[in-house]
Amino acid sequence: xxxxxxALQPPVLGAVLIWSARVKLFSRHAAAAxxxxxxxxxxxxxRALPAYRLLGGVELTLGxxxxxxxxxxxEAAAATFxxxxxxxxxxxxxxxxxxxxxxxxxxxQTPVSGRSLARAALLVTGAGLAWLIPGDWPGTLTARPxxxxxxxxxxxxxxxxxxxxxxxxxxxxxxxxxxxxxHPLRGGSGLPLLATLQQVQLSDTYRRVAPLLRSDVRxxxxxxxxxxxxxxxxxxxxxxTAVFATPLADRDPDTVRVALVxxxxxxxxxxxxxxxxxxxxxxxxxPA
Amino acid sequence: MPHTLDRRRLLATAALGGVVGATGLGSxxxxxxxAAEAPAVEPGAPDPNFVEGRISKISGHxxxxxxxxxxxxxxxxTSGTSIWKLHPTTFDQVAIGDGLYxxxxxxxxxxxAADSVWVNIVxxxxxxxxxxxxxxxxxxxxxRIVAHVVPGRSAAVYNGTxxxxxxxxxxxxxxxxxxxxWHPDTNEISIATVYAAA
Numbered sequence: 001x002x003x004x005x006x007a008l009q010p011p012v013l014g015a016v017l018i019w020s021a022r023v024k025l026f027s028r029h030a031a032a033a034x035x036x037x038x039x040x041x042x043x044x045x046x047r048a049l050p051a052y053r054l055l056g057g058v059e060l061t062l063g064x065x066x067x068x069x070x071x072x073x074x075e076a077a078a079a080t081f082x083x084x085x086x087x088x089x090x091x092x093x094x095x096x097x098x099x100x101x102x103x104x105x106x107x108x109q110t111p112v113s114g115r116s117l118a119r120a121a122l123l124v125t126g127a128g129l130a131w132l133i134p135g136d137w138p139g140t141l142t143a144r145p146x147x148x149x150x151x152x153x154x155x156x157x158x159x160x161x162x163x164x165x166x167x168x169x170x171x172x173x174x175x176x177x178x179x180x181x182x183h184p185l186r187g188g189s190g191l192p193l194l195a196t197l198q199q200v201q202l203s204d205t206y207r208r209v210a211p212l213l214r215s216d217v218r219x220x221x222x223x224x225x226x227x228x229x230x231x232x233x234x235x236x237x238x239x240x241t242a243v244f245a246t247p248l249a250d251r252d253p254d255t256v257r258v259a260l261v262x263x264x265x266x267x268x269x270x271x272x273x274x275x276x277x278x279x280x281x282x283x284x285x286x287p288a
Numbered sequence: 289m290p291h292t293l294d295r296r297r298l299l300a301t302a303a304l305g306g307v308v309g310a311t312g313l314g315s316x317x318x319x320x321x322x323a324a325e326a327p328a329v330e331p332g333a334p335d336p337n338f339v340e341g342r343i344s345k346i347s348g349h350x351x352x353x354x355x356x357x358x359x360x361x362x363x364x365x366t367s368g369t370s371i372w373k374l375h376p377t378t379f380d381q382v383a384i385g386d387g388l389y390x391x392x393x394x395x396x397x398x399x400x401a402a403d404s405v406w407v408n409i410v411x412x413x414x415x416x417x418x419x420x421x422x423x424x425x426x427x428x429x430x431x432r433i434v435a436h437v438v439p440g441r442s443a444a445v446y447n448g449t450x451x452x453x454x455x456x457x458x459x460x461x462x463x464x465x466x467x468x469x470w471h472p473d474t475n476e477i478s479i480a481t482v483y484a485a486a
Binding site for chain 1: 298300367370371372404417418422423429440443445458
C-alpha cells in the first residue's frame, strides 16, 4: 500500500506546483500578491517581484518534470527540498510578518494560517515518500486504477481543504447554501432604536436643538403609540433634558416633537413640533 | 422605579404637549447657535476632551482609565452623562476591565467630566465567513471574530436605508461594517448595528 501511495505522489506534487506557478507567472495580480507577501520583508521591496517570478519558474519546471515520465528520484528530492523551503518560509512569514499574505496558490489576500502550514507539511511528507520509495506513477495507476484514483482524489481534496485561498470556491458556497436552507438569522422584529434616532436626526426639530445637546442618548422608552428618547442638554445655562417624541407608526421626520425640561424644577422651557409640509403639489426652491 | 415612571410621564407630557416658548428659530437664544464651542485643539495634538482606555478602578462615580498609550485618566460620571453599552444603559452596568470611549469637558484638576461614555464600543470592517443561529463569524484582517446577534437590540442598515431589526439579508462572503460591544478579553462582540449591501 505504501508503495502505491509513494508512487502516486509525483502527479499530486506536480499539479500543486503547476497551479502555484500559474499564479506567480501568469496572474494579472502577481505583482500585488508579491508585494503583499513576506518576501518584501525577507529580501526587500524591489526584489520581491523578480524572486516571486523566479520561484514560479522553478515550480513550473519541477511540476512539469514530476508529471512527465520518467519518474526520477532526483525530481522527488528536489521537490522535498522545495516543500521544506515553503514550510520554512511560511513559518518565518507567520512569525516575522503576520499581516503578510501567503501568495501561495492564489493572488487572493490570505494571511499565513495553520492550514497553510499543514498543507506545506503534507507536501513535504508526500515528496519525502516519493524520494524514499521511487515508483512509476502511470504504471501504478494502470495496475490499480480504483485504489489509485481514490487516493489521488483524497489527496487533492486534502490540499484544497488546507488552502484558505480556495475557500471562496467551495466552502463559502456551501455555507451560503446552509444559510439559505436553515435561515439562522430570521426572527428579527420590532422597530430598532437606531431607526428612531435616524428619524429624529433627519427632523427639523432636531436640527433646531442639536447645538444644545450635550450627551448621547441617555434613556428611551415606548409609551402607547410613541417612542421617547432623552438626551442631556444645556439651555440658557441650565441643565435640561431634551426629550424627543416620535410616533411608532409614522416614519416621517416631520412628526418628531421635542421638549426641553428643566432637570431641577421640572418646568418645560421649550417645546417644538415639526411643521408638516403643506398639502398639494409644490416646488422646492433653493436660493442659489 | 416610581421616580423613573413619574419622570418619564413628566417628560412625555412635555414632549407631547403644546408648543411652548417658541415661534420658530428666533425663540432660541442667539448664543444657542454657538453653544457647541469650536474645539481649541492644536492640529496633531490629542483632543483634551476625549479619553479612551480600559477601566482599572471604579470608586464612586470616578472611573480610573488606562489609555492604550498607557496614560492614566480619571473620568467623572455626572447625573447628565449618557452611558452606552450595546444600548443606552446605566452606570451600574459598567465593570472593571471594560474598554471605553468618553467625551466631555476637562475640569481644572484634569478629570474629564463625561458627557457621553461608550463602553466596549467597536467599529469593524469585516467579511462574513459563516452564519449560525443568531451568530455571525467574521474575518477581520485574517482574524476570526464571533459576533452575536442580540434579539431586540441588533439592527441592520442595508444600502443606507432606515435601520431594521431583520438581519436575514446578510450573506456569507459579503463585506459588512459592524458597530458593537466587545466582550472584554475575548474575540467576541455583540452586534449593535451591521451595515451591509443587500
